[in-house]
Amino acid sequence: MKRKAYGRDAGLSFRMLFTTSLLGLLYVLFAVALFYLLNAGLILMIIIVGGVAFLQYFTSDKIALAASGAKVVSPDEAPQLHEMVERMCGMADLPKPRVAVIESDVPNAFATGRNKKHAAVAVTSGLWDRLEPREVEGVLAHELSHIANRDVLVMTVAGFFATVAALLTRFGFYGGMFGGFGGGNRDNNNSVPVWLIVLLVSIVTYFLSQILILALSRYREFAADRGSALITGTPEYLMSALQKIASGITQIPQQDLRQVEGMNAFFIVPTNWKSRAGGLFMTHPPLEKRLEALAEIARQMGRPVS
Amino acid sequence: MGLRDVLLGRKKLKDAAGERLFAISTARITLETELGLKSAGSAGVCFKALSAGDFVRTENELQELLDSVAAESGSKVERRTDELGFEWLIVRDGDFEDLVTSVHLVASELAARGFGGQLLAAVFPFENRGFDEKRVYWIYGFKRGAFWPFVPKGEGKERDNAEELELKAKLEQELPIEQDLSRWFGIFDAPL
Numbered sequence: 001m002k003r004k005a006y007g008r009d010a011g012l013s014f015r016m017l018f019t020t021s022l023l024g025l026l027y028v029l030f031a032v033a034l035f036y037l038l039n040a041g042l043i044l045m046i047i048i049v050g051g052v053a054f055l056q057y058f059t060s061d062k063i064a065l066a067a068s069g070a071k072v073v074s075p076d077e078a079p080q081l082h083e084m085v086e087r088m089c090g091m092a093d094l095p096k097p098r099v100a101v102i103e104s105d106v107p108n109a110f111a112t113g114r115n116k117k118h119a120a121v122a123v124t125s126g127l128w129d130r131l132e133p134r135e136v137e138g139v140l141a142h143e144l145s146h147i148a149n150r151d152v153l154v155m156t157v158a159g160f161f162a163t164v165a166a167l168l169t170r171f172g173f174y175g176g177m178f179g180g181f182g183g184g185n186r187d188n189n190n191s192v193p194v195w196l197i198v199l200l201v202s203i204v205t206y207f208l209s210q211i212l213i214l215a216l217s218r219y220r221e222f223a224a225d226r227g228s229a230l231i232t233g234t235p236e237y238l239m240s241a242l243q244k245i246a247s248g249i250t251q252i253p254q255q256d257l258r259q260v261e262g263m264n265a266f267f268i269v270p271t272n273w274k275s276r277a278g279g280l281f282m283t284h285p286p287l288e289k290r291l292e293a294l295a296e297i298a299r300q301m302g303r304p305v306s
Numbered sequence: 307m308g309l310r311d312v313l314l315g316r317k318k319l320k321d322a323a324g325e326r327l328f329a330i331s332t333a334r335i336t337l338e339t340e341l342g343l344k345s346a347g348s349a350g351v352c353f354k355a356l357s358a359g360d361f362v363r364t365e366n367e368l369q370e371l372l373d374s375v376a377a378e379s380g381s382k383v384e385r386r387t388d389e390l391g392f393e394w395l396i397v398r399d400g401d402f403e404d405l406v407t408s409v410h411l412v413a414s415e416l417a418a419r420g421f422g423g424q425l426l427a428a429v430f431p432f433e434n435r436g437f438d439e440k441r442v443y444w445i446y447g448f449k450r451g452a453f454w455p456f457v458p459k460g461e462g463k464e465r466d467n468a469e470e471l472e473l474k475a476k477l478e479q480e481l482p483i484e485q486d487l488s489r490w491f492g493i494f495d496a497p498l
Contacts, residue, residue: 012315016314017313075463076462079463089489089491090426090447091319091449096489117488133390133391145316149311149312149316153312227316230316230319231354233356235357236357
């Protein structure tokens, strides 16, 4: 008997594809505009940014672990955590990632790594202490879903041209101040200088791509929540975990988490979500939306969740 | 997993591959004659229950089915939940063939009802009834369709990796063995 997959969410799939396509389209337009405006220099810049992105991609796990102060633990040091990760990986058909612990009372977790073989999952000691085991399991399954869905790869690729645009905006700005790009001087004085057009194109590209990247990041969170529900079979525990984590994070001052700023896209709940303004600029969907989506999955699984 | 999974995220768990389970039947003879390891007279199937009414019903029907099979073959069936929240169906029988058949029955029944993705592993414990009273486990990963050895050691959650690698080397000819060592998940405190 074929059972209807309860993880199906046509709307989410559509939004993910739509955002990805828009982002791709935007980048193509950006590249075309740049090629049209300045034919030299651009290739070099793309190579440089490409190199940086490549490096970032290949060291993502080390950077993330170091930046968050996470310490990789052996099975001897954290036997229960390791066992739980192993079981979850078994269900998700993933090789076991490295397991790391962050000494922090704030319950949170993140996953990183360029592929399944070079992945790491980190939890704070607060997560382990404050949550029930089944809730921790839900959180771990969410993080493992990020690994399974290759989110580091997706977000690196998605951010690539945004970085180019950001750099060009900066260069264009200085270029405008100190005489412009190589091509700038060849223009006669009547037309708009090339550097100004490049600057404007880059600003627009950067702004639009940020919005799209953030939207994509939020959709990837929904997808990871769904993945967690699939792996554990019990979305209700992830729901209560999210509630606990969110409330814990808003109560506790954020000084000790300053060092992990900038890694928010990989945390299960962003560290500074309260301070974020409109929904358009958030890396994570609002809690209520995530709970709603999980409740829907639970309903599809056949058990009502109040 | 392909491009779709990367673009849209995974939508379902990998289904069970139960067909290579029977390889353990022949491997048992090598285990016994060459390594002095005998079946401990039990086997278990470990799966993740869904918090859904449908699954609970399936689980109950499955146990009834197993009970009726067990009544014929003279084996015993138990149901347990371990401390990590996984469900176990445990069969106890002196006859190894009956154990393998029962385990396969559980797997194929769950798969036939569309719950194959919930299957994690089948576990076959073996014992050396000699002086050192050692216990080794052969774990069949349903997602992988392959076996790997698991030898716990000491009081804590430690494994005897040397022994595990030796078992792998000795049984490689007869069992489909998981080649990726990072997938050799242990199952400590299995209720077997």
